[in-house]
Amino acid sequence: MNAPDCPFLGLDSLWIQVAGLSCNLRCAHCFNASGPGNREMPSLARAEVKSLLDRAEVAGVRDIVFTGGEPFLHPDMAEIAGDTLSRFPATILTNGTLLTKRVIERLSAAARGSTYSLEVRISLDAPSEEENDRIRGKGSFERALAGAVRLEKAGFLPILTAVRSEEGSAPETLEAFESLLRERGIRKSRVKFLPVFRIGREENRSGGYQQDERVTAEMLELLGPEQLLCSTARMATGRGVWVCPILVNEPGGRMGDTLEESFRPFPLAYGACSTCYRHGAVCANAATAVREE
Amino acid sequence: MGERVVSDRVALFGGVYNNHLALAALLDDASSRAPEIFCLGDVGAFGPHPDRSVEILREAGVPIVQGNYDRSVGLRRGDCACGYTDPRDNHFAGLSYAYTFRNTSERNKDFLATLPETIRLRGPGGERILLCHGSPRRQNEFLWESLSPDPFLARLLDDTRCDILAVTHTGIPWKRRLPDGRVVVNVGAIGRPANDGQTHVWYAVLDLSGEAPDATFLPIRYDHERLAEEMRAERIVEPFVKTIETGWWTTCLEILPAKERARGMY
Secondary structure, eight states, X not given: OOOOEEOOOOOSEEXXXXXXXXXXXXXXXXXXXXXXXXXXXXXXXXXXXXXXXHHHHHTXXXXXXXXXXXXXXXXXXXXXXXXXXXXXXXXXXXXXXXXXXXXXXXXXXHHTTOSSOEEEEEEOOOSSHHHHHHHHOTTHHHHHHHXXXXXXXXXXXOEEEEEOOTTTTSHHHHHHHHHHHHHTTOSSOEEEEEOOOOSTHHHHHHOOOOTTOOOOHHHHHHHOGGGSGGGTEEEEETXXXXXXXXXXXXXXXXEESSTGGGOXXXXXXXXXXXXXXXXXSSSOTTHHHHHHO | OOXXXXXXXXXXXXXXXXXXXXXXXXXXXXXXXXXXXXXXXXXXXXXXXXXXXXXXXXXXXXXXXXXXXXXXXXXXXSXXXXXXXXXXXXXHHHHHHHHHHHTSOHHHHHHHHTOOSEEEEEOTTOOEEEEESSOSSOTTOOOOGGGOOHHHHHHHHHHHTOSEEEEOSSSOOEEEEOTTSOEEEEOOOSSSOOSSSOSOEXXXXXXXXXSSOEEEEEEEOOOHHHHHHHHHHTTOXXXXXXXXXXXXXXXXXXXXXXXHHHHSOO
16 A cells, blocks of 8 residues: 655644653653663754754744653753744643752743743643553652642643543543642643554554554545644654654654755655544644544 | 735724624724725624624625635534634534524625635735735634744745735734834734733734834724623623623633733633
């Protein structure tokens, strides 16, 4: 079966894997198998990130997304956020466990005076400590919530992101998350659900994708390629530029050494592409409803 | 189609959202400030009696850019295609769409279907002006101030070959002059307050008389208490009425970026 090409329509979002795949947690469902001691990808120096921002500016980028691994393992994450926010909106995807008072002070200083939004997305996978810690590791629930509370106190509005289990995006789960946040004093509770990608560590857990779970040319035509992340985003790492943040462990996902080389169509040949097709790659909760019609 | 040449003052408004009282007040105010007035779309949504707003606009002969609401109602679609990405936002969007759809006459639906997606104007100094609803590339794209960096706006202007871009759709007004002098203005909405705790609504007047183009935002005060009464009489859900009465958004909040969300009450 020939995989259809997703065209590249322009760079809206540049993802930057700022801390490589190194993480202080080892979550059971992690799609890129981040974890302690993962040296698969080198982290990026502040100057390297600045040069990426320069190139993204030429491309007319809309926003910058920092991911990992855990971005706050990078010693300069707050200052990198500041470099970014003076020019672009930014999002940091974090597990929230390293958001100490000191880090948040530095982040506040970095965000002060910017016209642009800083979104901090904190991963939490269940509204109960027991269920969350089974997936994300002992103690992660309380530490992530403490990070969210500190952000709220500093005037940020963290977004809690939960990986959607089979029943995980049910209205009751959303309500449970919202009341948990309210109990902790977070008044503007923001919660988003993410799809499960059956790759990385999750592949061992749930068995990966079947051969027929692929995006076909007919499917792509029906949806329109502009709905897919890879039509308007790229992911810069310490080892070159990848098509998207999801396929970082696929050699075929690498599109070149530089951003410019990656501005070309990409064949949707992977099982994970079918998840992206059905659910969207990034917290696009309702695009889901449209796709499932 | 030839571009219409405009004078040095152009009134621009969007997001009527069935607020026929604010619309009437706006036409009154704007006609004293600018010889030309354009609507950037979304005639329907949260407010009461959708046919009233459509008819006021038709009678006044105001050119209208088609918004996502107008397109959906006109094409008899099942939802507003507002572009929300959260089920809570979509729940309330569905309520206001169902009301608007049910209460728009067939004739007015046909009218909304015929509206153009963009209008191009030429300023007195040759400025190329593009009017659209969300963004030049998508009718329902949200251009928020805090999510629209200069290089991105420059790309939108380059791709559509214009010097001045005017949009609405988000409901909160803002403007930006790019380093090269080109201007992007989001005219806000006249249908509901700008989530600032004030009951008035906003529109913009483009000023092309100076060396560089500029936009001024002007408030419209109208009988919001009467609108709230009409909404309750139509059994429109209470959160929509509260927004009209208090100036704070109560629904469709999940789409807001951090900065815009932080400024509101909820």
